[in-house]
Amino acid sequence: MAEILTDKQRDKALATLNGWVYDDVGDSISHVFKFKDFSEAFGFMCRVALAAESANHHPDWTNSFNKVTIILTSHDAGGLTQKDTALAKIIDEILI
Amino acid sequence: MAEILTDKQRDKALATLNGWVYDDVGDSISHVFKFKDFSEAFGFMCRVALAAESANHHPDWTNSFNKVTIILTSHDAGGLTQKDTALAKIIDEILI
Numbered sequence: 001m002a003e004i005l006t007d008k009q010r011d012k013a014l015a016t017l018n019g020w021v022y023d024d025v026g027d028s029i030s031h032v033f034k035f036k037d038f039s040e041a042f043g044f045m046c047r048v049a050l051a052a053e054s055a056n057h058h059p060d061w062t063n064s065f066n067k068v069t070i071i072l073t074s075h076d077a078g079g080l081t082q083k084d085t086a087l088a089k090i091i092d093e094i095l096i
Numbered sequence: 097m098a099e100i101l102t103d104k105q106r107d108k109a110l111a112t113l114n115g116w117v118y119d120d121v122g123d124s125i126s127h128v129f130k131f132k133d134f135s136e137a138f139g140f141m142c143r144v145a146l147a148a149e150s151a152n153h154h155p156d157w158t159n160s161f162n163k164v165t166i167i168l169t170s171h172d173a174g175g176l177t178q179k180d181t182a183l184a185k186i187i188d189e190i191l192i
Contacts (some may be wrong), residue, residue: 038145038148038149038154039149042145042149045141046142049134049138052134053134053135053138058134058160058161059159060158060159060160061158061159061160062156062157062158062159063155063156063157063158064154064156064157065154
């Protein structure tokens with residue numbers, strides 16, 4: 001199981017990510033993404049789903065028409081781990 | 097724009113659906129679906145996404161690993177309409 005990130009490790013990882021917000025209650029990071037329409041939003045979700053399945057690490061996420069909210073935390077570890085920041089990085093790269 | 101269902105119309109429609117729950121606060125219907133794993137859950141979401149796009153009526157939904165929660169309401173009409181119950185019926189049929 002991946003280990004919970006220390007505050008220092010978390011801050012260092014967040015500095016390399018694009019617009020992810022840390023939530024200390026859930027020990028998670030989240031990001032709201034907005035797209036042109038549902039088709040574009042769900043296309044993005046398909047790419048994230050493939051990346052998540054490859055990483056064997058899955059997001060908690062919500063979609064409403066053109067909006068996708070992604071929350072990442074490691075439920076098995078009980079908080080934020082390197083698996084979350086690595087998946088966030090991959091998601092960022094999908095959008096470049 | 098589709099019209100808001102009357103109580104009688106809603107009850108009649110719900111009786112034809114499989115396990116959808118009415119929420120009077122949001123004037124919406126919802127259903128939690130559980131699958132074997134993420135792959136099965138997201139495969140279901142892909143089928144629902146295609147149906148939703150075809151119907152030009154989209155769900156508010158959340159996924160966490162093998163769980164998919166779908167909420168249907170017609171935001172433009174301000175409540176539950178025939179578009180929602182029709183999409184719920186299509187979703188039910190995906191799972192038969």
